[in-house]
Amino acid sequence: MTSISDSLVITKRQLLQLIRIPEVLIFSTIQPVMFVLLFRYVFGGSISTGIPGVDYVQLLMPGIFVQTVAFTLAGTAVGLAEDMQKGLIDRFRSLPISRSAVVFGRTLGDGALNIVVLTVMGLAGYLVGWRPSSGFLNVLLGFGFLLLFGFSMAWVGVLIGLSVRSARVANAAVFIAVFPLTFLSNAFAPTTGMPKALQYFAEWNPVSTMVAGCRELFGLQNIFGVTANSWPSQNPLQMSLIYMVIIMAIFIPLSVRKYINTASK
Secondary structure, eight states, X not given: OHHHHHHHHHHHHHHHHHHHOHHHHHHXXXXXXXXXXXXXXXXXXXXXXXXXXXXXXXXXXXXXXXXXXXXXXXXHHHXXXXXXXXXXXXXXXXXXXXXXXXXXXXXXXXXXXXXXXXXXXXXXHHHTTOOOOSOHHHHHHHHHHHHHHHHHHHHHHHHHHHHSSSXXXXXXXXXXXXXXXXXXXXXXXXXXXXXXXHHHHHHHOHHHHHHHHHHHHTTOOOOOOOSSXXXXXXXXXXXHHXXXXXXXXXXXXXXXXXXXXHHTO
C-alpha cells in the first residue's frame, strides 16, 4: 500500500507539470492531429483500403491511434533522462518513498496524458470523417485497449531513459526503436503491397496486431493482408494482449532493477 500511495504522489507530480507547463500538453496533442490531417488529405486519395465503399480515414484512424500511444515511451524516456541530468533522481533517493514509486508514477502519469491526447485525436478524426460503427461499448473498449498498450510501452521508455546519459540520446534511441515498428506494419496501408519478407515481419509486429485489433473493435473488418495465414493476423486482439503481457513482464522488472541500481550509485 505504501508503494501504491508513493506512486500516486509521483503521478500527481506528473499531472501538475502539465498544468504548470501547458506547452507539453499542447505539443503532445498538436503532433498527432497533424498526422491525422496530413495522412487524411495528402495520402488518403492515393492509398486504397482494399474494401469497396470504405474510406481511407476508417483505415487510418486506428493506425494513428496506435502510433501515438506507441510513442508514449518517447515522453517517458526523455522525461526520465532529463530528471537524471538535473539530479532529480538523487533528490528522490533522499525521500522516504518506495524505490519503485518513481518509475511507476512516471508511467501512470504518461498514461493519463494519453487519455487527453486520444480524446483530442478522436474528435479530430470525427471532424475529418471517421465514424466507428461498432457501438459505444466496443469503441470505449478500443480506447481502453490503446491506453493499456501505451502503459506497456512506457515501461520500455523507462528502461531507455535510465540507460542513456542525456535526453537527446534518449530521443534518438526511441525513434530508432519505434519508427520501424510503426511503418513496417499495417498502420497506414494494407501489407499486401510489401515484399514478402516484410509482410511476414508485419504479421508478427505488435503494432500490426494492435491496429488490426482496434479496427475490429471500431467496426472494421480485418484487412491485415494475410500472407502466411498466421495466428496473430487471424487473432489480433488475443495476440495484442499476449504482447502487452510479455512487454510488461520483461520491462517492469528490468526497469525497476535499473532504477534501484542507478539510484544506489
